[in-house]
Amino acid sequence: MPSSTVENYLKRIFLEQQAEPTGDIVSMKNLAGAMGVTAGTATSMAKSLADSKLVAYEPYGGVKLTARGRTVALRVLRRHRLIECLLVEALGLDWSEVHDEAEKLEHAISDKLLDRIDEFLGFPSVDPHGDPIPTAGGEIRHSALTALTEVEQGAEVRIARVLDQDEQFLRFVDRHMLRPGTRARVLVQDHAAEAVTVQSGKLPAVTMGRTAAAKIMVELIKG
Amino acid sequence: MPSSTVENYLKRIFLEQQAEPTGDIVSMKNLAGAMGVTAGTATSMAKSLADSKLVAYEPYGGVKLTARGRTVALRVLRRHRLIECLLVEALGLDWSEVHDEAEKLEHAISDKLLDRIDEFLGFPSVDPHGDPIPTAGGEIRHSALTALTEVEQGAEVRIARVLDQDEQFLRFVDRHMLRPGTRARVLVQDHAAEAVTVQSGKLPAVTMGRTAAAKIMVELIKG
DNA sequence: TATCATATTTTGACATATCAAAATTTCTGG
DNA sequence: CCAGAAATTTTGATATGTCAAAATATGATA
Ligand SMILES: [Mn+2]
Ligand SMILES: [Mn+2]
Ligand SMILES: [Mn+2]
Ligand SMILES: [Mn+2]
Numbered sequence: 001m002p003s004s005t006v007e008n009y010l011k012r013i014f015l016e017q018q019a020e021p022t023g024d025i026v027s028m029k030n031l032a033g034a035m036g037v038t039a040g041t042a043t044s045m046a047k048s049l050a051d052s053k054l055v056a057y058e059p060y061g062g063v064k065l066t067a068r069g070r071t072v073a074l075r076v077l078r079r080h081r082l083i084e085c086l087l088v089e090a091l092g093l094d095w096s097e098v099h100d101e102a103e104k105l106e107h108a109i110s111d112k113l114l115d116r117i118d119e120f121l122g123f124p125s126v127d128p129h130g131d132p133i134p135t136a137g138g139e140i141r142h143s144a145l146t147a148l149t150e151v152e153q154g155a156e157v158r159i160a161r162v163l164d165q166d167e168q169f170l171r172f173v174d175r176h177m178l179r180p181g182t183r184a185r186v187l188v189q190d191h192a193a194e195a196v197t198v199q200s201g202k203l204p205a206v207t208m209g210r211t212a213a214a215k216i217m218v219e220l221i222k223g
Numbered sequence: 224m225p226s227s228t229v230e231n232y233l234k235r236i237f238l239e240q241q242a243e244p245t246g247d248i249v250s251m252k253n254l255a256g257a258m259g260v261t262a263g264t265a266t267s268m269a270k271s272l273a274d275s276k277l278v279a280y281e282p283y284g285g286v287k288l289t290a291r292g293r294t295v296a297l298r299v300l301r302r303h304r305l306i307e308c309l310l311v312e313a314l315g316l317d318w319s320e321v322h323d324e325a326e327k328l329e330h331a332i333s334d335k336l337l338d339r340i341d342e343f344l345g346f347p348s349v350d351p352h353g354d355p356i357p358t359a360g361g362e363i364r365h366s367a368l369t370a371l372t373e374v375e376q377g378a379e380v381r382i383a384r385v386l387d388q389d390e391q392f393l394r395f396v397d398r399h400m401l402r403p404g405t406r407a408r409v410l411v412q413d414h415a416a417e418a419v420t421v422q423s424g425k426l427p428a429v430t431m432g433r434t435a436a437a438k439i440m441v442e443l444i445k446g
Numbered sequence: 447t448a449t450c451a452t453a454t455t456t457t458g459a460c461a462t463a464t465c466a467a468a469a470t471t472t473c474t475g476g
Numbered sequence: 477c478c479a480g481a482a483a484t485t486t487t488g489a490t491a492t493g494t495c496a497a498a499a500t501a502t503g504a505t506a
Contacts, residue, residue: 003462003463005462005463027483027484028483028484028485029482029483029484037463037464037465038464038465038466039483039484039485040464040465040466040467040484040485040486040487041463041464041465042484043484043485043486044463044464044485044486045463045464048462048463059471059484059485060471060472060483060484060485087336090313090343091336091339091340091343092339092343093335093336093339097335100333101332101333101336104331104332105328105331105332107331108327108328108330108331109324109327109328110323110324112316112320113310113314113316113324116314116315116316117314120313120314120315226492226493228492228493250453250454251453251454251455252452252453252454260493260494260495261494261495261496262453262454262455263454263455263456263457263494263495263496263497264493264494264495265454266454266455266456267455267456267493267494268493268494271492271493282454282455282501283453283454283455283501283502447505447506448505448506449504449505449506450503450504450505450506451502451503451504451505452501452502452503452504453500453501453502453503454499454500454501454502455498455499455500455501456497456498456499456500457496457497457498457499458495458496458497458498459494459495459496459497460493460494460495461492461493461494462491462492462493463490463491463492464489464490464491465488465489465490466487466488466489467486467487467488467489468485468486468487468488469484469485469486469487470483470484470485470486471482471483471484471485472481472482472483472484473480473481473482473483474478474479474480474481474482475478475479475480475481476477476478476479
């Protein structure tokens with residue numbers, strides 16, 4: 001029975017641990033930043049999570065999930081992502097608006113209901129953004145994807161995952177038919193201009209900056 | 224932006240106001256009982272709701288919703304009941320288990336999502352228990368129904384509403400095919416034994432006590 | 447009307463979650 | 477290695493929501 005606050009912290013720590021390649025440890029600064037709280041608040045929460053054996057906390061070091069903390073984090077993430085699927089697939093919400101909704105619902109759903117949702121959706125393995133859905137058993141498998149910036153010029157790809165949940169960005173992706181599942185072709189890799197040009201469906205090609213392109217993960221299509 | 228606690232109190236006050244025929248005012252004792260808190264807690268909450276102009280509070284008198292409080296209460300009730308519909312109709316949960324689930328979800332759903340749910344369900348006017356769903360405009364219309372105890376012996380009725388949300392009771396109702404919408408016949412009104420005998424579908428007749436029968440509301444079928 | 451049971455309010459305490467600002471530690475560049 | 481910058485922790489405060497137990501008010505009854 002962790003509170004929603006605790007669930008949010010644990011989920012965030014999990015995601016930050018994955019994101020930061022600086023080892024496995026999340027600093028108070030990063031945690032506070034990611035949670036939108038002051039550093040002092042992050043510190044006191046870190047202690048309290050450590051008291052509950054959900055994280056290992058080293059003063060002046062940082063915080064890292066324990067096995068138990070990871071289990072809780074993955075359960076929250078599973079709920080979050082399955083809810084996103086439900087909202088998009090059953091209720092027709094736009095994928096650019098489901099994130100905030102799921103942020104609240106992920107704390108309000110029983111295991112039983114979650115199972116029904118999973119079944120109803122046909123046991124999906126990724127959410128509408130292409131993010132992998134942890135299993136009920138607490139495993140998460142992230143397939144090896146390539147960023148759009150790393151693809152050879154001329155290659156055919158299938159969009160697999162969009163790493164930025166920002167509404168603006170998701171709508172941009174939508175406009176140019178670059179949702180997960182779509183097939184596209186990389187027309188130009190302009191390293192000097194730090195730009196990538198992509199073309200999807202019958203739409204005109206679009207050129208985007210490397211930072212934007214780096215947030216679009218793809219699979220190469222054989223042949 | 225009322226907290227879920229505030230939403231729960233307001234909804235409960237609304238329901239208690241309707242239930243108690245002792246005027247329109249809810250005593251601290253009743254409020255505390257209904258909310259499962261101590262009397263002191265109810266008092267302090269009553270004051271704080273009064274500060275926010277959500278209830279009128281008279282010390283040693285009791286509490287009564289203001290127009291604003293009623294609006295909030297009805298919005299919560301609308302969310303609760305539409306969610307119950309969704310869980311039963313789209314996700315196939317049993318009507319005996321949706322209440323607790325809705326109790327949490329009712330605080331976690333945006334207006335936008337609620338509209339989608341309403342649309343998805345085809346704008347239902349009652350929930351799975353036959354409870355009326357307040358409109359988006361904040362109105363609630365309760366049709367004049369008759370308790371099973373008040374019906375003439377031999378009458379044909381349509382079950383319209385079940386007033387008790389208790390799992391045991393709902394399952395009893397289910398077993399004997401007395402869900403809202405079902406047609407049934409009142410075979411015996413035994414006033415001496417304080418019992419009512421009803422028969423539905425092809426099932427054998429069932430005899431229940433008056434207190435149970437009083438919780439089943441029906442419409443008389445013409446002819 | 448005086449008394450007593452019952453309802454209500456008040457008081458003091460606690461848990462959680464947060465902030466601002468002060469104090470402290472760690473890191474880094476010269 | 478040492479001074480200043482940056483990160484972190486500590487301190488003192490606030491808001492919400494709760495309880496137990498003490499104090500007080502209300503209302504029925506004898
Ligand atoms: Mn959340
Ligand atoms: Mn997602
Ligand atoms: Mn509730
Ligand atoms: Mn209901």
